[in-house]
Amino acid sequence: MIVKLSPQDTRRYNWYIWRFVIGCFAFVVIMLLITAFGIFGQLPSFRDLENPKSNLASQVISSDNEILGTYFVQNRTPVTHKEISPYVINALIATEDSRFEQHSGIDFKRTFTIIFYNLIGKKQGGSTITQQLALNLFSERARNPLKRIIQKLQEWITAVKIERHYTKEEIITMYLNTVDFGAYNVFGIKSAALTYFNTTPDKLTPDQAALLVGMVNGPGIYSPINHPDNAINRRNLVLRRMGEEGYLSDGQVAEFQQKPLGLEFRRINQNEGSAPYFRAVLKKEIQKLMVEKSIYKEGEIPYDLDRDGLKIYTTINATMQRYAEEAQKEYMRSLQAQFNAHWKGRSLWKSVPSFKMLLDQGMHRTDRYRALKLQGRSDEEIREDFNTPVKMNIFTWRGSIDTVMKPIDSIVYNKLLLRNAMMSMDPTTGYIKAWVGGTSFEHFKYDQVKMGTRQVGSTAKPFTYAVAIENNFSPCMEVANVPVTITGYGEPYTPGSSPEGTLPGTITLRKALAYSQNYVTAYVMNEVKPLPVMELIKKMGITSQVDPYPSLCLGAFNASVFDMTGSYCTFANHGLWTEPTYLLRIEDKNGNVLYEHHTNIRQVINEQTAYVMTSMLKGVVEDGTGSRIRYKYGLRNPIGGKTGTTQNNSDGWFIGVTPQLVTGVWTGCEDRAIHFRTTKLGGGANTALPIFALYMKKVYANTSLGIKQNVDFEPPKSGVSITLDCGAYSRAEQGVNEVEERLEF
Incomplete structure (x- = not known):
């Protein structure tokens, strides 16, 4: 039965409908006004829009401009618009907001269409890219339906504000820098490209871009790791939308839809990257530095390395760091096999x-x-x-x-398990080029470069000889290699020496250092006394406890690889101690410099003494305990160094010195009670020196690093008055003796 309405009824019902529509419109306008005035919660201010908050990873940057690693809560590193592949931007617009270029933050046409689709049961989202950005930057999606409606109104207003303050390029870039790409703490397109495809955003192909954009609406359900079938279907949908919007041809769509996922998945955590021990130490140092230097954000709010997107520029050379890590791994695998065989049974x-x-x-x-x-x-x-x-x-x-x-x-x-640490630095600038704090940061977090100290053994002997040279001793001076007892410092001290390692007869100081002879070193200590040696050790940068006892000459004190390597740089740097430096400057996310480091330098020994010491250290490599650098590893260029082996072979050291690099290496077990039982295996020449040699071979092979083999230590400009040619010294001494005999006669 059809009821015919009178004109009056029609007008009345039309009026009801219009009243309803007007009422709804008025209600929406009122709600928007109320929302705009902050009744439901404060909206982002102009300042907030200028400086949107997001958790940005801080980057640790090498001297050759590589990212060594990051500190983060959310693994997010921003990129610029030109660093993003056009395929990513096109995929995002085609899938999420095809009218992105036309609207001003709210797409009302799309909104009302979405309302209609939702009414007939086809659930679809109505947020524009700008609205999604507003949600990402300033709030989290509410679960309560009523709160979500209020939040939606806030998003509309914020989206309009964003559109007024930023260009379309800036908006889509900000969006891609903030969006969540899965349950692996991956935020932003740069982290996503690296994590899923081991590439950079500008190199993403259409199918890769489609896969990542497809994850935006459901990073869990469209995860290519956990749900590969869903991911492929979603990727193909995005490719189809790119075709419909004219970004790809039909042939390209069909081609890319047939491709496999092609993942190169790398789950990234803060242990990932180069120099993890260094980065862990650096983080603590920066946190301490910012408190000491009062480096704060506005309102004395401390910077957060995990959230504030700082750029931390360091002296570490990424290539040399890689060579150091490779040298450690290559030799320690072999040394551990020796150690296991030594303890077997x-x-x-x-x-x-x-x-x-x-x-x-x-x-x-x-x-x-x-x-x-x-x-x-x-x-x-x-x-x-x-x-x-x-x-x-x-x-x-x-x-x-x-x-x-x-x-x-x-x-x-x-x-x-044997542990190992090494550090390599430029003796002139003090810049640390490589830092390997341990064997596996994943398993053993303790840094053995700076945080740990071990007994230094014979690597301490050059300190005693340096005091002697400073007091006009000659490296060609001959001393009987017999036991010496030092008195006047508590109990009489008589160092021992293994019979097989003791050279018979009378030997020069140069030879005594080259072959690490305890008796002659004790003789020199008895002549120069412990206090000046202790004072020199402290001046050369050893920060650990050092007492003025005779046993200093044989290294009966603990020190770090960091301090010992820095101290040896004094010999290569004309007697100047240059503070070991690894942090150059810190910038905030906008490029403002927050901190800049200035290196401390001081004259510790005179230039001639330093040069004579480099000559004596070269003797260690030319024909002493470090000679396997020559005969086994084939490095015949000017290299000095000193091996060190502590009591019971608990610690093995080698500090290598060249004009452009000084490198310290330590090897030992966690506990000193567990060690090699023979010096042949447990001495520094076997446990530490090979890592230095392998590292230097890699460094010399890469000429782009600028570390030259044909460079020797520079003599003082004023000349050298101390005779370094022991043959000439002997002839001169013989001549003096003959003159004295004639005068006596």
Whole structure:
């Protein structure tokens, strides 16, 4: 039955409809006005729009302009518009906001279309790219429907403000720098390109761009790692939309839709990248520096390295750092095999008297032990837990492996792992070029370059000889290589020397240093006295505890690789100690300089003494304990150095000196009680020197680094009055003796 409405009824119903429409429109306008006045919460101010908040990763940048790594809460690094492939921008516009260039933040035509689709059950999103940016920058998506409506109104107003303050290029760039690309802490197009395809945003192909843009609306459900089928379907949809909008031809769409995902997935965490030990130390140093120097944001708010997108410029050379890490890995794999073979079939319990104590200490230091203690477990229950096999991941020189092992056995395993650290620096500028703080930052976080100290052994001997040269001793002076007792400093001190390592008869100071002879070094210490040696050690940058005892001459004190390497630079730098430097400057995200470093320099020994010491250190390599650099590794250019081996072969050192690079290397176990049993295997010549040699071979092979082989140490401009030719020195001494004999006659 059809009811015919009268004209009056028609007008009345039309009026109801119009009243409803007008009422809805008025309600929306009122709600917008209320929202604009901040009744439902404060909107971003002009200042906020000029400086939108987002968690930006801070970058650690090498001297050759490579990113060594980042500090972040969200793995996000911004890029400029020109650094983004046009395929990414086209894919985003085609899929998310085809009228992006026409609207002013709100696309009302699209909004009303979306409302209609939602009413008939076809759920679609109506947010423009600008609205999505507003959500990304200034809020988080509300779950409550009523709050979401209010939030939507706020997004509209903020989107209009954004459109007034930024160009379309800036808006789409900001969006791509802020969007979430998955559950792996990947934010922004740069991190996404690196994580999923190991490339940069400007090199993304159409299919790669489509895959990443496809993840924008559902990074979880469209994850190519967890849901590859969904990811392919979504990618192909994006490619089809690119074709419909005229960004790709039909043939290109069909071609790219047939391609596999082609992932080169690299899950990035803060351990990733080069020089992880260095970056960990650097972060703590910067945090401390900013407090000491009162470097704050406005209102004395401290900078956050994980959120504020700082740029940290360092002296580390990315190529040299890579060579150092490669040299360590190459040789330590071989050395660990030697160590394992050396200990095979021997019981640590019988061979190391303190092993039970070391094991208990190791157990108490573990996170596992602390967690069990917090749970209220008794000591018996904890020991039972440590003797129960569990799944774990352990370090090997062939890569980390998953295995099943008793936690107590894993402690034993780690106690038998050799550790290693090295640092390389320019002696003239003080700039540190390479820093390898340990063998695996993933497994062993403790930095052994700067944070750790170990007994330095014979690498301390040059300090004693330098004091002697400063006091007009000649490196050609001959001394009987016999035991010497030093008195006047507590108990009489008589250093020992292994019979097989002791040269018989009378030898020169140069030869004594070259072959690391304890008796002659003790003789020199007895002549120059401990206090001047201790004072020189401190002036040359050793910051750890050093006491003026005779045993200083043989290295009976602890020091870091950082300090020891810096001290040897004094010899190569004409007697000037230059502060080891690794941080150049810090900039905020806008390029404003927050901090700039100025290196400290001081004259420690005179130029002639420094030159004579480099000559004596060259003797170590030419025919002394460091000679395998020549005969085994084939490096015959001017190189000085000093091996160091501590008591019981617990620590092996080598510090290599060239005119342009000084490099310190240390090797040993976590506990000094566990070590090689022979000096042939455990001495610095075998445990540390080869890493230096392998590193230098790589450095010399790359001529672009500017480290030249044919450069020798420069003599003082005023000349050298000390005779370095021991043959000439002997003839001169013989002549003096003959004159004295004639005069006596």
